[in-house]
Structure formats: structure tokens, C-alpha cells
Amino acid sequence: MKQTPLNTSSLILVAAGMGTRLGAGIPKALVKVAGKTLVEHAIDRILKVEEITEIIVVTPADDPRMAEVLAPYGTALRTVDGGSSRADSVRRGLGEVSDHARNILVHDAARAFAPVELYQRVIDALNAGKAAAVIPALAVTDTISVVEPAGEAGVEFIANTPARSTLRAVQTPQGFNAEALRQAHAQLDHYTESELEKVTDDASIVRANGEKVQVVNGDQQALKVTHPEDIDTANQLVAEQDSRVKKSKETMNLPRIGNGIDVHAVSQDPARPMWLAGLHFPEDIGLSGHSDGDAVAHAACDALFSAAGIGDLGTHFGVDREEFAGASGVRLLTEAARLVREAGFEIGNVAVQFVGRRPRFAARREEANQVLSEAIGAPVSVSATTSDGLGYEGDGQGITAYATALVFAQHS
Numbered sequence: 207m208k209q210t211p212l213n214t215s216s217l218i219l220v221a222a223g224m225g226t227r228l229g230a231g232i233p234k235a236l237v238k239v240a241g242k243t244l245v246e247h248a249i250d251r252i253l254k255v256e257e258i259t260e261i262i263v264v265t266p267a268d269d270p271r272m273a274e275v276l277a278p279y280g281t282a283l284r285t286v287d288g289g290s291s292r293a294d295s296v297r298r299g300l301g302e303v304s305d306h307a308r309n310i311l312v313h314d315a316a317r318a319f320a321p322v323e324l325y326q327r328v329i330d331a332l333n334a335g336k337a338a339a340v341i342p343a344l345a346v347t348d349t350i351s352v353v354e355p356a357g358e359a360g361v362e363f364i365a366n367t368p369a370r371s372t373l374r375a376v377q378t379p380q381g382f383n384a385e386a387l388r389q390a391h392a393q394l395d396h397y398t399e400s401e402l403e404k405v406t407d408d409a410s411i412v413r414a415n416g417e418k419v420q421v422v423n424g425d426q427q428a429l430k431v432t433h434p435e436d437i438d439t440a441n442q443l444v445a446e447q448d449s450r451v452k453k454s455k456e457t458m459n460l461p462r463i464g465n466g467i468d469v470h471a472v473s474q475d476p477a478r479p480m481w482l483a484g485l486h487f488p489e490d491i492g493l494s495g496h497s498d499g500d501a502v503a504h505a506a507c508d509a510l511f512s513a514a515g516i517g518d519l520g521t522h523f524g525v526d527r528e529e530f531a532g533a534s535g536v537r538l539l540t541e542a543a544r545l546v547r548e549a550g551f552e553i554g555n556v557a558v559q560f561v562g563r564r565p566r567f568a569a570r571r572e573e574a575n576q577v578l579s580e581a582i583g584a585p586v587s588v589s590a591t592t593s594d595g596l597g598y599e600g601d602g603q604g605i606t607a608y609a610t611a612l613v614f615a616q617h618s
């Protein structure tokens with residue numbers, strides 16, 4: 207079970223209905239769509255809503271099949287037996303909600319495909335505090351008329367036709383200030399079973415108890431599986447939701463990392479200048495090589511090429527590129543960054559660590575970071591270590607630099 211910070215919501219998922227209109231011969235919440243029961247579809251979406259910290263599932267009494275389906279969720283939810291009507295089931299769920307709950311959402315398992323954003327929209331509006339109740343609803347497209355009670359032989363007559371613009375098709379999840387919902391349900395204490403049958407949602411009783419009910423945009427995906435033909439629509443919906451998720455994963459702009467290592471021996475020529483991390487160290491003997499021997503800059507170049515998947519130093523600065531013969535480490539790094547961007551990437555950062563007895567680096571670290579960061583147009587951080595006297599770095603014969611770069615695809 208998730209932690210319970212202050213601004214959180216409990217959710218009652220009513221799943222105890224028999225699904226008479228669907229006629230599947232099993233409780234509706236156990237009917238499968240795309241290989242998964244409706245109650246699982248609902249719970250899997252609810253578990254993705256950060257603010258929901260408590261889930262009470264109202265289940266058909268003594269149904270071992272439901273217990274089996276819910277077992278894998280372990281302590282992520284609690285269950286309670288349902289009643290003879292939806293309103294009765296909500297009341298039983300309410301009895302299980304923790305006393306400290308601030309918001310309570312009530313949701314139909316039959317609206318299993320309500321997307322995470324819909325829960326979020328309801329919770330956000332509730333937290334905004336304009337009303338004690340928030341419900342999602344859609345504008346209607348049919349003209350809707352009120353009929354007079356059916357007369358003889360079931361013949362019906364229109365009583366009135368409200369202006370369509372004033373009508374909304376109400377959905378769930380419906381969100382409530384916990385106290386407002388508890389007080390409204392307490393009004394139903396003396397209702398008979400048949401009176402409870404007529405309570406078709408919770409917002410109506412909260413409103414009848416004097417509270418304002420705010421409407422937010424509903425979602426077609428929150429359709430209520432009610433009749434057999436709804437199963438086809440639901441299958442189609444899941445296929446569409448799955449393909450949207452797949453597509454967004456495919457197009458997700460994951461960053462890419464790359465590594466680079468460079469080793470240079472300390473020159474035998476005592477007059478060779480020492481260049482490292484883009485800086486000149488006048489008190490040290492330089493590193494050998496065709497270039498200035500700047501192992502830090504070279505390792506950074508290789509890490510950038512590796513992250514972008516465009517080869518290595520040899521690929522770009524080989525002997526055929528005469529213009530780079532003897533080029534400084536900073537010049538090579540500037541060009542490496544240009545090539546990486548040309549390949550369609552932006553640079554996140556580069557981190558380099560070198561291992562060597564000399565030069566003494568700490569006092570010039572900031573300067574080095576600045577020079578190299580300017581060269582690539584992104585943060586570079588350089589650190590240094592010794593090898594505790596071991597190996598060629600410990601003997602002072604050479605230096606090794608290890609670099610990691612992070613790049614990400616540029617937006618088109």
C-alpha cells in the first residue's frame with residue numbers, strides 16, 4: 207500500500223453488480239475484455255494515479271472467482287461484500303474507508319477503461335476546493351425527453367424536453383469531500399431496498415444534501431459496459447489504448463550515454479609543454495602524441511562519438527583529415543560537439559576523470575570545466591585521482607582519462 211500524505215484520496219470501486227443487462231452469466235466485473243477482467247482493467251489504471259492511496263473494492267458476496275482475480279494485488283487493495291443495489295454497495299465500501307481520508311472517489315468497475323487523466327482531472331478539481339463534489343460528464347448528442355409514467359399497455363408520452371445544452375451524461379469516477387459523502391449517505395439509512403435502487407449515482411445524493419456538485423469534462427473512454435454490444439466497443443478501446451502506449455514508448459526520447467578512454471605517455475622530452483583538460487600546466491612535462499596529448503579532451507571526444515553512435519577519434523580525426531594534424535584537444539572537442547549535433551543530437555553533459563600523479567589539478571578544476579564546457583556548449587566536469595602509486599599512472603609514466611557523455615535526440 208502506498209504512503210498516505212495529507213492531500214490524498216481513497217477510492218471505492220463498486221464491482222458487486224450481477225450484470226443482468228450484459229447477460230454473461232457471471233458478475234459483470236469478472237467479464238473479460240482483451241484477456242483481462244473488467245475489475246483488473248479498472249484497478250490497473252487506478253494504481254497509476256499517484257494521489258490514490260487507498261482502494262476498497264466492493265465485490266459480489268462470497269464469490270471465490272473474484273477473490274482469485276484480486277489475490278495478486280495483495281495489500282494494494284481491500285475488499286468488502288457488496289449489497290443489493292449500487293447505492294448499498296457504495297455504503298458498504300464507505301464503511302471500509304479510513305477515518306483520515308480527505309477525498310473519496312467512487313468509481314464503477316463497469317467503467318473500467320476510464321483513463322488515468324480522468325481520475326486526475328476529478329482529483330485536481332476537488333483539491334481546487336470550488337465544490338464538495340466533482341463529477342465528470344459529457345455533453346449529450348441525442349435530444350433527451352422526460353416521459354410521463356407509462357400508462358395502459360406501456361404506452362409512453364413525452365412530459366417535457368429539456369434544452370439539450372443543459373444536459374450532461376454523467377460518468378464516474380466521482381470525487382467527494384469525505385465528510386460530504388458520508389453525511390449524504392447517512393441520509394439513506396432508512397431507505398428501503400427499492401428506494402436505494404433509485405439512487406443511480408452519489409453526486410445526486412450529495413447535491414440533495416445541499417452541496418454544490420462541480421462538473422468537469424468526461425471522457426468517451428470511461429464508457430459503462432452495460433449491454434452485450436458494449437463488449438465489442440470495449441475491445442476496440444483497449445486495442446486503441448494499447449497502441450497509443452506502444453507508440454508513445456517507441457517515440458520516447460530516451461537519452462544515450464557513451465564512454466571514452468584515452469591513454470598518453472609522459473614525454474621523454476623535458477621541454478614538451480603539458481596540456482590537459484584544455485589548460486597549460488607550465489610546471490609539468492607534457493604528454494607525448496601527434497597532437498597536444500590532451501587525454502582528457504580526447505576521452506571526452508570519444509565519449510561524445512560513442513553516445514551519438516558515430517564512431518571514434520580515428521573515424522573523425524584520422525590521418526586523412528590533415529586539417530586536424532597537431533590540433534589542440536580543445537579544437538578537437540569543439541569539432542566533436544559540432545559533429546554530434548550534425549548527427550541530430552543535443553549534448554546533455556560530459557564527465558571526465560583522469561588518473562595520474564601529475565599535474566596537480568584541484569586548484570584549476572573550475573578553469574578546466576569552463577574551457578571544456580565552452581568548447582562543447584554543454585557542461586563538462588573534470589575530476590582527478592591517483593592510483594595509489596600503482597601502475598604506469600602511479601609511476602608517473604602516463605595518464606589515463608575516462609569519460610562519459612550523455613546526449614539526446616534533437617526535436618525535429
Ligand SMILES: Nc1ccn([C@@H]2O[C@H](COP(=O)(O)OP(=O)(O)OP(=O)(O)O)[C@@H](O)[C@H]2O)c(=O)n1
Nearest residue numbers: 220221222223224225226227290291295315316
Ligand atoms: N448491487 C450492486 C449493483 C451494481 N454495482 C456496481 O455498480 C456499477 C454500475 O452498475 P451497473 O453497470 O448497473 O452494473 P450491474 O448492476 O452489474 O448491471 P445490471 O444493472 O445490468 O445488472 C458496476 O460497476 C457494478 O458492479 C455494485 O457494486 N453493487
Ligand SMILES: C[C@](O)(CO)[C@H](O)COP(=O)(O)O
Nearest residue numbers: 292314376377378406407430
Ligand atoms: C454512476 C453512473 O455510472 C453514472 O452514470 C450510473 O448512474 C450507474 O448506473 P447503473 O444503472 O448502476 O449502471
